[in-house]
Amino acid sequence: MSLAFLALALVCVVTASAAMISRNLIHSALLLVLTWIGLAGLYLWAGADFVGFSQAIVYVGGVSMVVLFAVLLTRRQRDEPLVLIPEAGVGRVVAGLAATFWVAALLVPAMVVAPLVQRAGPGPTLTVKRIGELLAGPHLVAVLVVGVILTVSLIGALYLAAPVTAEDQPEWDNGGTGRDRGNQEEPS
Amino acid sequence: MTGDYGALGRALLPEGVLVATALVVILCDLVWGRGRGRESRVQASVLLGLLGLVAACVILWQEGVLGEVGSGALNLDFLAVAVRVGVVVLSGFSLLTLVGGNTRSQPAEYVALLLFATVGFLQMAAAQTLLLAFLGLELASLSLYVLAGYDRTRPESAEAALKYYLQGGVSAAVLLFGFSLLYGLTGSIGFREISLVLVSNPPGALGAVAVGMVLVAFGYKVAVAPFHLWAPDVYQGAPTSSAALIASASKLAGVALFWRLLWSGLGPTSGGVNLSSSGPGGWVLVVAVMAAASLLLGNLVALAQRNLRRLLAYSAIGHAGGLALGLLAAGEVGPGPLFYYAATYGLATVGIFGCIALTERETSCATLEDLAGLWRRSPLVAACLAVFVLSLAGIPPLAGFFGKFVVFAAALRIDGLGHPAGWVALLAIVMSMVSLYYYLIVLKQAWLVVPPTPPRRMAVPLVASLALVAAAAGLVVLGVFPSILLGLF
Amino acid sequence: MSPLHLCLLLSTVLFCIGLAAVLVRTSAILVLLGVELMLNAANLNFIAFWRYGPGGDDTGVIFVLFSIAVAAAEAAVGLALVIALHRHRRTIALKAANQLRG
């Protein structure tokens, strides 16, 4: 058991917890970037170099940027003192933590007692060339599907995030929010 | 390895056609549609999309059963082909609801996303590794999130999409975690290899957690209680044709995927179909509980609904219980009854959404009261609606009755009442009686109630009416001659 | 406790932290980040099992590569949806999205 692992694990847990507790959205996002870096470090430590670099590039370089964009775009006013998250009510916090507790109570013992076979000695190595062969061979279908997924997310995200234009208005207005009706209880 | 590429190319041809069509639709709209009226752009996009779907359907039919391709990643067995044809047909009907419906902006992107979602369904129908199952699920889900939130003018649409997304995202994360555990337990991601390892090595507590996580995702995808909560909100808030797609094709593909995953992958953990030897246990028991909860909850809550779409959603939750029951029974009698139930259910649902889409062109179609006098506005739509609703209610000789019959009979055939599935089947029979009450309320509104203001006749586009009649006729024909579908298996 | 068990424990802890964020935080963006954390935890499992597990093949690593891509796509769509919500309700508090009910 290496010290490096413990250190990285500590970084991940601490930053992730802090990110999830912080009341400032920007702080949370930045702390989470640290978590991602920590995870990338763990991958490197385990010998999965390529995955580690991918994690760093995609998350630290990509996802975090998208998050920051979203944070900035959803500020109410330009001069708003950075996005403070409203307090969750006590009930919500307690109910949410209770639910999490039950899941943890299920998962943690199962993980700890699992009788797993472990490989002795040094871990496997995986070269980039081998990854390339795998992607072009047995996992070719998956590569194609991921391509489509990325296309979908590109089209979808651009469409959804774009501002509403005049073209969006329906030609026939049938009372817009009409679908809200019928939720109310009938008088009984 | 290179020899495999040819077979793979053939197997993926339908997907390729759909992706190409999607891109062509967008391009065409950019080039040809510039400056044209919205109606013609919608028609052009739908027409192109439909062409793509028809082509895909023909190719699927022509190719038939190809067996395993892509190094065992996909298994194009008989069920896969049947489900693939089924989802393409249901996607086609969902697309057609766009013609009659209250048209929205940027139809080309909408059609393209619908086609991408169909590609996802096609993957789900054939996936035989955890990786492709996950990717197919995600492709379909991501497209559906966007489709659900496609109406940018209505806050309900955004809200529905966000709720759908959040529960979907959590379910996907849970599923991925479960998959990682399965990989760890068996050292493999192929369903068959997993099954082989699980037979010889009991998976223990970690396996229970992994199976539970898979069941969470199953519950989400098919809207089985208690993972159904997104459904009413999404049915209500999403654009009509998106809701139709979510309710029909997505469900059929989900059922097929989880049938394969649970039986041919996790079969050894099912606790056995024939429990008489070992006593109840495994996921069969849990799915039975979920099915019972769904049946009770969906049908009872549907009784209280005044909103048509929410009523449909809760009835869908009830039917999801039936699908879960069919999933159990599939271990004994094969996936035939399950497929029949899911396909005919999807057809009836997509038909009802078609009727809603046509109705809300001119007036709002939200509450049950909005249906009042439908038979005066359009006898054709009202008649088709009656067929769809009665099929859902399980009135013979429509396909819905037969779907229920084969599933219940199959569930009882496992071991009569000696098996939990038998009891759930009994409950399902009782609940199908309860469901009749609210289905009749829908029909009463459409057929008997006279609206306060004299209704105008509504204009029904020819294509839309043809589609409705085709769906209704399909339900009648499949109900009278069920061997058309069942005989295949 | 063996390294594999420690890795699993770490991933479980991360999974639960993510879940807690999803269930407790009011900001839709933070909820999305919680989901991302849960996905990351699953990825960590794959790597751990690849490194220490019984299997001989490399599919675990490949799986992680794909899931990273998918997670990124999911994040993009999710954040776009949050922006869409914000457009209507002028807030990203999840509580604002409760018009559909019953």
Add this chain to the structure above:
Amino acid sequence: MTLSASLLWLIPATPLAASVFGLFAPRTARTLPIAGALLGLVAALGLSVAALAGALVDPAVRATSDFAWFTFGAQTLRLGWLLDPLAGFMCVLVTLIGLLVALFSTAYLRHDPRIGRFFGFLSLFVAAMLGLLVTNSLLLLFICWELVGLASYLLIGFWYERPAAAAAAKKAFITTRIGDLGFLIGLVWLHQATGSALFHDGGAGALDAPTLARLSSTLLPGGWAVSTAIGLLLFVGAAGKSGQFPLHVWLPDAMEGPTPVSALIHAATMVAAGVFLMARVFPLMAADQGLATVPFHALTGVAVIGAVTALLGAVLAVAQNDIKRVLAYSTVSQLGYMMLAIGVGSWVAAVFHLITHAFFKALLFLGAGSVIDATHHEQDLRRLGGLAGRMRVTFATFALGTGALMGLPFVFSGFWSKEAILHAAEGWTVSHLPFAAGLVGVVLTAFYMTRLVLEVFFGKARGEGAAHAEESPGLMRGPLVVLAVAAVGLGWLGLPNWPWLQTRLQGGDWPVHGLGEGFGLMVVSTALVLLGIGAGWWWYGRVKRTDARALDPLARSWPAVHAALAGRLWLDELYAATVGRAFAMLARVAAFFDRWVWGGAVEAAGRTAETVGQVNRAVDEDGLNAGFDNTSEHLRGSGRRYAKAQTGDAQSYLRVVAIGLAVVGVLLLWGGVR
């Protein structure tokens, strides 16, 4: 000319074609659907007669013709047609009465703008009933059974503008669905136990002797035979359709439909289906008779319910003021007699009575329709009167029908069929209570029918409608005369010493008992009829009613009894208080569990008190005076309570997912994923 079994499907197919034609014909064409329906019925009648002729060539032989409906894997589901004298007689009965009712309706509904649709539904109704009769498969029988229910729903609710009609249609549909539930469960069970959906299949069918031996020898926990349980479940279905206690509540309300529909429902189609089903599956019902160890025989249950219904219907008919309601309760009572006959083992007597009853009850209903039509829709006995002179044909035929229903001796058909039933009941070894109930019912029947005739046709007209009534047109009188002839003459087909009908139905010898053997019983029953007539005359004949508002003579004598009877013994209210309450409690208990799982422990704690409060309130508030619809309202209320769990808050949904994951995981661990 005879009709082979393979062509039996033509019999239901002709009215079905007519109904499709009638429903899709343009609304302006009024005569086309009528002509189509009449033509279809005439053709079906001809085919039925041919089929019957074929069946009578050798009554002991059952002709079946089966076909594979679909094949699924190694399994093939076969359906088929079955021709025996039972099916033949019933087909002729249904088509003949259907035809007469249709003829009557052409005149009765001459002013209705939707007469085309009416005839479409009517044809569908008859077609479904015919399909039910000629099938060789319980599954196909069930499908037709459901179609009969659907068509009756459409016909009872034909005048949907009237809220009472809509409510009655709903009530009929829902009540019979409760029965259908039993039927469906029994059907699925039978299918699962025998692996065959066919009745007769060369030894492998569900009603063939080897299968029955297997079913009756398989025992359930508690010593019950499987055949007993399945038989009782099927009887629940038959009880729903045939208006047996306690599922009879829909039948009187079904009067809201047009009167010809009532005639059809009460005579030949809907209610006959239940009796027919029992006759058809009689071998199954009787399979446990030979077993001494079985704690309960299926037929015993049938006999008891039949006796209760026979008595109850007659009692309730006494104090009704609506002419159609009196007749409706009388139908309930007569159906009770039929079930009683089946219960005591004489299904042949039941079918005999079914046939005679079909004719005279159709006659009585059409006669009532004639009165109602002539008096401009006056149905209240108290506002009628003195019609004997003005409507001679109607009166004469109605009187003949009354004689048949009472069972006036020797001349009328009802006498002979009722005698057959009472004779069978007398010989039942298990108990004599059903026999006694049958005898009491005879008195009551004579009493209420005497009252009906005296109030409607004698005395002086007490309302506007009755004062200016004129005889109905020829198209209405014609069917009445035909039915009257049958009501008198049909009984001669099944005399005790010349049981032609019985031997044909049985397919073998029927024990002939000469007039001498049954003579004592006949004397007793004749005396009872005379007693009933005398009592009726005592109360309603001596002093004629002169004012519509005058108190009922019976109410003057015994006010408490009359009030109880007029309130239909508060059975509807009892249902609301028991069934409705039970559903509500169930729903609340379910809602409680639901919340507990959904909201997690924290939310549940706060809401337990609330749930307890709700249960409390329900017990307090829901008094005994709620109506039938409360049952469904309770169900909806529980749904509404569930729906509140859907708070709209996305995070509460996600919490449910998390809790659900934990619960599923625990369930899996507990169940033991091996």
